[in-house]
Amino acid sequence: MSAAPPDPPAVAVESLSKGFRLPHEQVNTLKERAMHPFQRRSFEHLHALRDVSFDVREGEFFGVVGRNGSGKSTLLKCLAGIYRADRGRIHLRGRMAPFIELGVGFNPELPARDNVFINAIMLGLTPAQARERFDAIIAYAELEGFIDLRLKNYSSGMQVRLAFAVMVQVDADILLIDEVLAVGDAAFQQKCYETLEERRRAGKTILFVTHDMNTVEQVCDRAMLLDEGRMVDLSEPRSIARQYNALNFGRAAEEVRSEGGRTGDGAAAILDAWFEDSGGRRVPVLEQGARASFCLEVELREPASEPGFGFLLVDEQHRRIFAASTAWSDTPTGEFAAGDRVRVRVDFDNTLAPARYFASPMVSHHGVGSDLMDSRDELVSVVVHGGRKDAGLVNLPHEISLERTGAAAAVE
Amino acid sequence: MKGPAAVSGDWRRFLDLTRMLAITDFKLRFFGSILGYLWTLMRPLMLFGVLYVVFSQVVRLGDQVPFYPVVLLSAMILYFYFSEATTKAVTCVVQSENLVRKIQFPRLAIPLASVGAVSLQFALNLLVLLAFLALSGVKLHSSIVQLPLILVALLALTAGTSMLLSAVYVVARDVAPIWEVVIQTLFYATPILYPIELLSRESESLARVAMANPLAVIVQQMRHAVIDPTAPSAAQAIGGWGWMLVPAAITVALLIAGYVVFDRMAPRIAEEL
Numbered sequence: 001m002s003a004a005p006p007d008p009p010a011v012a013v014e015s016l017s018k019g020f021r022l023p024h025e026q027v028n029t030l031k032e033r034a035m036h037p038f039q040r041r042s043f044e045h046l047h048a049l050r051d052v053s054f055d056v057r058e059g060e061f062f063g064v065v066g067r068n069g070s071g072k073s074t075l076l077k078c079l080a081g082i083y084r085a086d087r088g089r090i091h092l093r094g095r096m097a098p099f100i101e102l103g104v105g106f107n108p109e110l111p112a113r114d115n116v117f118i119n120a121i122m123l124g125l126t127p128a129q130a131r132e133r134f135d136a137i138i139a140y141a142e143l144e145g146f147i148d149l150r151l152k153n154y155s156s157g158m159q160v161r162l163a164f165a166v167m168v169q170v171d172a173d174i175l176l177i178d179e180v181l182a183v184g185d186a187a188f189q190q191k192c193y194e195t196l197e198e199r200r201r202a203g204k205t206i207l208f209v210t211h212d213m214n215t216v217e218q219v220c221d222r223a224m225l226l227d228e229g230r231m232v233d234l235s236e237p238r239s240i241a242r243q244y245n246a247l248n249f250g251r252a253a254e255e256v257r258s259e260g261g262r263t264g265d266g267a268a269a270i271l272d273a274w275f276e277d278s279g280g281r282r283v284p285v286l287e288q289g290a291r292a293s294f295c296l297e298v299e300l301r302e303p304a305s306e307p308g309f310g311f312l313l314v315d316e317q318h319r320r321i322f323a324a325s326t327a328w329s330d331t332p333t334g335e336f337a338a339g340d341r342v343r344v345r346v347d348f349d350n351t352l353a354p355a356r357y358f359a360s361p362m363v364s365h366h367g368v369g370s371d372l373m374d375s376r377d378e379l380v381s382v383v384v385h386g387g388r389k390d391a392g393l394v395n396l397p398h399e400i401s402l403e404r405t406g407a408a409a410a411v412e
Numbered sequence: 413m414k415g416p417a418a419v420s421g422d423w424r425r426f427l428d429l430t431r432m433l434a435i436t437d438f439k440l441r442f443f444g445s446i447l448g449y450l451w452t453l454m455r456p457l458m459l460f461g462v463l464y465v466v467f468s469q470v471v472r473l474g475d476q477v478p479f480y481p482v483v484l485l486s487a488m489i490l491y492f493y494f495s496e497a498t499t500k501a502v503t504c505v506v507q508s509e510n511l512v513r514k515i516q517f518p519r520l521a522i523p524l525a526s527v528g529a530v531s532l533q534f535a536l537n538l539l540v541l542l543a544f545l546a547l548s549g550v551k552l553h554s555s556i557v558q559l560p561l562i563l564v565a566l567l568a569l570t571a572g573t574s575m576l577l578s579a580v581y582v583v584a585r586d587v588a589p590i591w592e593v594v595i596q597t598l599f600y601a602t603p604i605l606y607p608i609e610l611l612s613r614e615s616e617s618l619a620r621v622a623m624a625n626p627l628a629v630i631v632q633q634m635r636h637a638v639i640d641p642t643a644p645s646a647a648q649a650i651g652g653w654g655w656m657l658v659p660a661a662i663t664v665a666l667l668i669a670g671y672v673v674f675d676r677m678a679p680r681i682a683e684e685l
Contacts, residue, residue, distance in 0.1 A: 082514070083682055083683060100515065104511060109440055114439065127431075
């Protein structure tokens with residue numbers, strides 16, 4: 001990071017705190033107040049944000065990530081001026097436009113024409129500007145034929161397109177975006193990112209709240225991780241994504257260890273299974289492109305000769321992504337007496353696409369691996385991060401080269 | 413950068429928003445039904461018909477009042493404006509939850525737009541009233557120049573009350589039923605069915621108390637200035653210009669209280685909903 005940024009920050013937040021009083025009983029009638037005038041009303045104080053400070057530089061694409069309830073939406077609403085902060089200060093340089101939700105003020109009973117005006121004016125355009133840009137909005141949304149159709153007759157995709165088209169027309173120096181891009185199909189999302197990218201190139205500052213670590217890694221310059229209202233870290237997106245995944249799936253990985261789905265004749269018992277990173281640490285998160293291992297600890301309950309050890313990896317849709325077994329690779333495993341313990345490691349280059357995976361370890365009798373002693377369905381989960389999500393199920397080791405093969409005859 | 417505000421300094425944007433919200437509200441009410449406006453006119457007209465028959469044929473209150481039908485109609489249209497605008501305003505902020513929680517904008521635009529939408533409808537009602545006046549042979553008096561002033565007073569009273577009610581309703585939901593009762597009472601407390609002279613004849617001070625109600629002043633002055641100059645003016649009915657300070661003070665107090673309360677409530681609205 002440069003020692004002294006030449007420009008003052010576009011967004012400066014100084015020790016921002018925001019709490020909500022949650023009354024134990026919602027008292028909002030005069031009657032109840034009159035009937036119990038001396039009763040102390042009890043509150044639970046929820047600290048949504050505690051002492052959060054950060055700067056966003058002009059022209060930066062800044063990510064705000066955190067689990068549900070970590071305070072990121074509260075932060076955005078404080079920045080957008082919807083909530084008033086309890087303590088701390090917010091400085092914004094330039095005009096800010098918040099997109100907490102697409103299509104604010106849309107009314108299903110009114111035709112698209114009226115809704116465009118309502119939404120545009122709500123977002124800060126003057127009526128004259130709204131009229132001027134109306135055609136551009138409709139053209140961008142590709143809804144020329146449907147101007148006078150009532151919004152309730154629009155498909156949800158059309159509504160989203162219309163809302164986004166209005167949003168694009170709003171000029172602001174700072175854009176606050178709250179996962180509005182999560183809606184719509186892939187093509188639409190692509191269009192959204194392109195538009196945001198364009199804005200960024202034009203020198204606009206973008207604050208982006210999201211759950212999607214791939215997006216953070218791909219588009220953000222820097223990101224901030226919030227947890228329970230506190231800022232955990234602010235740094236480059238890759239590191240933030242790793243911390244987020246550790247925070248989020250670290251707990252989730254524990255939860256998955258269930259007794260469900262145990263099959264086999266009990267001649268062996270799988271005691272434990274886990275993933276290790278290249279440094280040999282037991283981790284819930286693996287980085288794409290690095291060396292990784294799957295480990296398995298087994299206790300033999302009966303004497304066995306040449307048993308097979310292996311595991312199966314499935315993705316969240318339970319598609320079989322990868323499987324490995326000593327039975328298939330003809331790795332000799334040797335003789336075991338009852339009570340012997342063994343640790344098995346499968347080392348592999350992690351070329352998996354960023355996603356969540358489940359591993360099912362299995363131990364089989366000598367043979368092709370189908371005669372099971374013990375197997376545990378989806379005993380461990382692991383999250384892979386890094387790389388592009390849309391680049392396929394695996395990132396095969398590859399090289400790309402170009403070779404010019406001559407020029408076509410000039411056509412001019 | 414502060415939190416959400418009632419007006420937030422940018423008057424231009426505030427006015428644009430208020431106008432847009434008011435027109436949207438108005439359109440929504442009448443959209444898709446040509447008879448939409450006529451239906452809203454039906455209610456006061458039906459009630460007017462019933463009351464007219466009762467009070468001119470049965471009770472014969474109207475016999476002593478020149479132009480009783482239009483006096484009754486005019487008073488009812490003014491009262492219905494106040495009643496509808498304020499009743500609608502009570503819940504308007506809470507009903508705009510989807511806006512309030514999603515975007516920052518001058519919050520005061522909500523109750524004022526709600527009043528604005530009813531005002532548009534009221535403007536149409538006034539045209540209907542003028543048509544009735546012409547039909548009943550009411551002559552044009554020079555005192556009709558007071559009409560804009562009367563309307564401004566009515567608007568101030570309505571806006572002040574609406575701001576106050578909409579802000580208080582956010583934290584005290586029983587304002588809605590309470591206000592319904594108040595509005596009902598106001599119908600009989602205001603000289604709509606009966607002429608104020610009836611009270612004056614009974615007791616000077618009774619008439620004075622009745623005329624402390626700003627709505628009574630507006631209704632009475634409308635009758636005096638627009639329909640029948642021989643009827644007592646508001647100042648005469650209350651017993652002198654000095655006493656007029658009371659309803660005037662009430663109106664101004666409501667306007668100020670409405671603004672101040674709403675302004676203090678504005679930053680918290682999004683959280684209280």
